[in-house]
Amino acid sequence: MTDEIRQPLEETQEVADAVEDDVAVEAFITGGGKDSDTPEFLAPGEEPVIRTGADQPWDPEDLAEAEGKDPTPENIEKARQELERDGAAAIERTVP
Template sequence: MSSTSPEQAAATPPVWRTGAEQPWDPEDLAMAQGRDPTPENIARARAELERDGAAAIERTVP
């Protein structure tokens, strides 16, 4: 049984865990996007990570 009242639960925002909370290598991002880890795909993923940071991961692994 929860000791949190309905009022407290409604006032407390949920805590969401996302895939961007951990470090990602360009190889990991390329594979998560369904691409083979070729030099070209790794370079594309590296550029996305440098440009967009966590947003690049969030688009792929929400």
């Protein structure tokens, strides 16, 4: 084992060369589209389009399974009653 003192990585010449290099890396170019680095902003007063789990039709069997229950006749009937009573709120509680 040596008692060599290592220079911090950020102080190496390789890092300095990389910082000075302004060439874009092809693999990192996204084309300027919407992503986590280039978000799309709404105009003032514009409402966002929000999609929820209730935006599509649900069968009682689907709701029973989404709640983690087996699609037995009893569970399907409970899910049917829940959908009939609460409508989209029944789905939103399970699949927001």
